[in-house]
Amino acid sequence: MNQHGLQTPSKSHSNIITFIIVIAGLLVLGGLLYVINNKPTVEQKQLIVYCAHDQVFSEPILKQFEKDTGIKVYPVYDTEATKSLGLTERLANEKDNPRCDVFWNNEILGTLDLQSKGILQPYIGKGYNRIPSIYKDPQGQWVGFAARMRVWIINTNLITPTPQAIDVMMEKPILDRVAFAKPLYGTTRTHYTVLWQTMGEDALKKWHKDIIDRQLIFAQSNGQTKNLVAQGNCTLGWTDTDDFFVAKDAGQPVEMLPYRLDDIDQTICIPNTVMMIRNCPNPDTAKQFIDYIVSEKIELQLSQSSARQIPLGPVDESKLSDNVKQLKTWAEDGFPLMELQEARQPALDWLKSEYLQ
């Protein structure tokens, strides 16, 4: 302060900085108070769930679980932004100091990876017993439920949605009207791993080179593949049923047919999987959650969502839509994904060499 009572420039700067720090401090204090108020007391049970399933569908179920059981749930969601390294990697890195109780995965390859690393704790409960053996680990390390299916998405303005039309399209010398997602991640990676297992390494590599030479389009994701077909930029492509229904519900001119593996005529049905983490902090609530989520109630709820997930255990069929009934029939021919344990890593190594070298 000078003799006229005015501040010097440097003091004025200090005032602004102090102002910011005070605001920040208040916010931190507020945040901490909020967190403290919302942390469960010793009596109140809690659960940390890592959830790779889409937040838009999983969040209401987690809230419902909280409401039904009184257990406070702290979710950590996976994102499209981190899909290639996401929660599976995080769990592997946290192996020695686990903080997660339950992992709700939306596919199976990551689950098999965690199983091979000894990160999962077996649990056989009520929910486990209602799921067919093809969709669960015999030791109870994980259990599948509510599945998606790999399908052809077809623009009905451009071709008739029949298996014959798809064959004709795929035999064309140029495939620049056909789109697949880049098979490095997501369910397209599972799809390729199944092909690795069923066709054999050499045949798959040859086929993959052939479709690249014939200019097949590789999109960034299944969602983008769906958009390419729905907007008429492509005639057909591979996607998941949940992505297909986004386009269908938006009134776009699309239809689907299940992807069937050559010779064995099986479909690719990819379940959600849920598992308890070894040495997790809250094993009791984790078991409670697994039983809850693999129940008929939740499978029905997921089948009635806009994603139309396919119930794998027995459910009241009268409550299923025609779409889901159809999908359920196709799912009965599903390829046993447990067999991918060995193919998983070599297939991934090859894909990485294809796209990153």
Add this chain to the structure above:
Amino acid sequence: MSQALFWAVTLTLIRSLGVCLMCTLLAVSVLPTLSKQGLIRRVWWLLLLPIFMPPLVMGYAYSNVALSLIRHPLLNDLLYSLLLMMRFFPVTLLLLHMAPAAPLSPTALHNLKLGRLPRWRCYLTHGPGRLLAMASAMVFVLCFTEFEITSRMGCTHWTIWLFDAQVGGAPLRSTLVWLLLPLSVSVLLLLVVLIAIPRRDERQHLTITPNIQHLHLRSAGLIAWWLLSMLICLIIPWWWVLKPAIGAMPTVIVQQQIWLEIGYTAMFAILATSLIWMLMLLCRRLPRWTIWALCLPGLAGSLVVGLVIMSLFQTKLFNGLYDTPLPIVLALTLIALPAGLLLGPVLKEQSSSTHMTWLTRLSLDKQHQRLAKHLRWQQQVRGICLLIGILLYITYHDLPASALLSPAGMQGAVVRLYNLMHYGKYETLSAMVVMTYMLPPMLLGLLLLILRGRKLPDYE
């Protein structure tokens, strides 16, 4: 080294060079109008609006256009480059407009030329070329490390390669090795910026004399460019988002969860900005190489910073702090620190006229005091507010690090939006986008108005 990575870095390099050169040429041609043309001088800040368009919304808005160009990758790349140019042109303009003058005046330059020093050397090392190099290098670094828009538009970019390379898990050491090439390019350009920023003792009474030929034509060009970039960067994307948002707004606005998530994001952003500010104060007393060193992690990009911080907090030593806001705040600080340290000297530096302003404030005449307040706003507070705004903007909009490091149950609003965008456009999502992205700038604008104070005196 992977051939694919080398190719991705080369393409990104060529694109970024093209964009920064175009931005610089455009900025140089219209710069004189900012100081000479009355209307433009008063509303120059409007030119900055495209920078504040969230990249996620921009990528989201143009992803369908990019899809229709999927068989024409060159056209898609040109569209992406155009979007980058429109987005970063204001950065060049801002830096050139607000940066301190070059060390040597045109007269001095002329004298140097007479002294047989090569013309280009005078221009680049002592003249206005030095400022141009700084602005170009800054824009280059921004283009070179961009991730959000390109991830939606599917252009070849080294950040996308690095993202894909993480599939199935990649050891942190490999990630860091892969990063060496792109990081070297960024560091090289960063060096240009650091060398080009004039030192404090070089900034006395020197100005760039603009070439004022065809000033009206240039003003018209500037206005046309501004209108086009407003249309492409703001109006079209926001129209696509705002139109469906209106119907869903009453439902969304009462959802406590959304407010909470905006609150978490804002809290982490403010904390990180405060930390950066403190580091900037600290750096003023440190040698220049420390600034350089502190900028390095941020130049590696949000994804890599997120991965490194996560690995750090997964070790036994720091595991106790893993599930707290500390990792995310630390990551955001590192990500935005280069912007703070590089823009800080440009935007909040005091000149000799600052002291004159304070002396004017001593006057007993109230009109003089009001004038001093107005000048103080122009000389200092405006730059500081802009800097804080930029830092808050970067930290608030970050996606990869926030997705990786948010504590359980404290996920931010931006991460949720990104997830929902996967399902296409719908009313509720649009309303959430509006709330998440419009509320904070409105509050910040209000704060600025309060800081600016009463109506300014008319003074000629």
